[in-house]
Amino acid sequence: MQPTKGKPAAINSKTPQYLVTLAATLLVFAGGTTIGWSSPALHRYDEKNSTLPIHPSTAESSWISSLLTVGALIGALPSGYLADLFGRKRAMQLVAVPLLVSWVMIVFAQTVTLVCAARLIAGISLGAICTLVPMYINEISEDSIRGILGSSFQLLVTSGIVFEYFIGAVMSYNTIAYSAAIVPVIFLFAFCGCPETPTYLLKKGRREEAARSLQSLRGIGSDISKEMQGLEYDLEAKSGPRMSFIKALSLRENRMGVIISLGMMFCQQFSGINIVVFYASKIFNAAGSTLDPQVCTILVGLAQVVATLISLFLVDTAGRKILLQISAASMVVLLSVLGFYFKLKDGGEDVSSLSLVPIVALVSYVMLFGIGFGPIPWMMTGEVLPDDIKSICSGLAVSTNWTLAFVLTLSFQSVTDTIGNAGTYWSLAAINALSFIFITFVVVETKGKSLQEIQQELAGKKSQPDQLV
Known part of the structure; x- marks a missing residue:
């Protein structure tokens, strides 16, 4: 056209x-x-x-x-x-x-x-x-x-x-x-x-509606023929008798997609973000801050918004993986700093000259979480999961995320009472170090790749775009 x-x-x-x-x-x-x-x-x-x-x-x-x-x-x-x-x-x-x-x-x-x-x-x-x-x-x-x-x-x-x-x-x-x-x-x-998504409409055999949906999404004057062909090719490749969920996991690309999506949800929650956000005012007070608790809460929230805006403009240029690595490595350092500060403070040392350290570390931690581990796990779950198990596994990943959030926020105070503030933050820093390793060696880069190309990479194959032509 x-x-x-x-x-x-x-x-x-x-x-x-x-x-x-x-x-x-x-x-x-x-x-x-x-x-x-x-x-x-x-x-x-x-x-x-x-x-x-x-x-x-x-x-x-x-x-x-x-x-x-x-x-x-x-x-x-x-x-x-x-x-x-x-x-x-x-x-x-x-x-x-x-x-x-x-x-x-x-x-x-x-x-x-x-x-x-x-x-x-x-x-x-x-x-x-x-x-x-x-x-x-x-x-x-x-x-x-x-x-x-x-x-x-x-x-x-x-x-x-x-x-x-x-x-x-x-x-x-x-x-x-x-x-x-x-x-x-x-x-x-x-x-x-x-519109309804073209992918869903094609899965239901409603090709004409899918084409209209894709056309409305890409602009009236755009040529959607190649993209439609790619979506149909991917659907045909997965056509046939529907396999059970357990059998679907025998395929490498499905298994890797599940490991990555669940792994990133685990890393996101065990970064300690909900603990830091829910207990921000207590952390500020423990650090000796005189700021109003509501002001502290707003500051933390604004830091997340600003960081997510930064990520918004970097994720399609720098890539997902590098932002996750920067996020994890930075949180290791900042949580270690918080742990060191509370080690001195709870040990009876005079930390009046360091009163700004925990506040700067906390706000920086929230921002650097927001650059990588805030938005990217949600986004990549949809990218790495194949269509045939996406519905089940997306729900499983989100449920895992909220289960971990509930457990961590409920247990934070008792953990802190047991191993102290310093031990808690150092433990979270250690988990973030493991997250860095997971991102580096398990998670694949999805920037600029079609969903079909991502599945081929997860399967251990090189992408073959010529099959779509």
């Missing part, structure tokens, strides 16, 4: 992909608000002059916070099945509804039990969001910008968290919930005109 003279801007236009991704990640922003809600909400519960009908105990506050992660690990597992049953688009629209319901429950809740139920429901939606949105973005993106579009997931999560921190610092309890409830409504309106 020849382009119309005088209209070259329409050829291979990436604008539709950016707009569709923006609409899709509004759901991710909504998920981020559920994560950010607990910090300002619990602060409101604890205020002495609070007129709220709810006054949770310390144990109940802990459950209000942790039930979100419990719900997320529950919601992640069946979301891949929903994506195959209803389609990626429809499944995303469905999970926005219970998210909205959870905010309505929080506004009208008169008991702690109802708030806990709302948090569990929100968590179930959050787990599904973490599975469905990266899958959708991967399947609509062309190879050259798949990294920047995939990184938008983490950017919108952290933006949603920081948004809720800011609102929570200046608005009333109910206004915090109202502001968050608006987001899934906006998503439902913005996303209704977006």
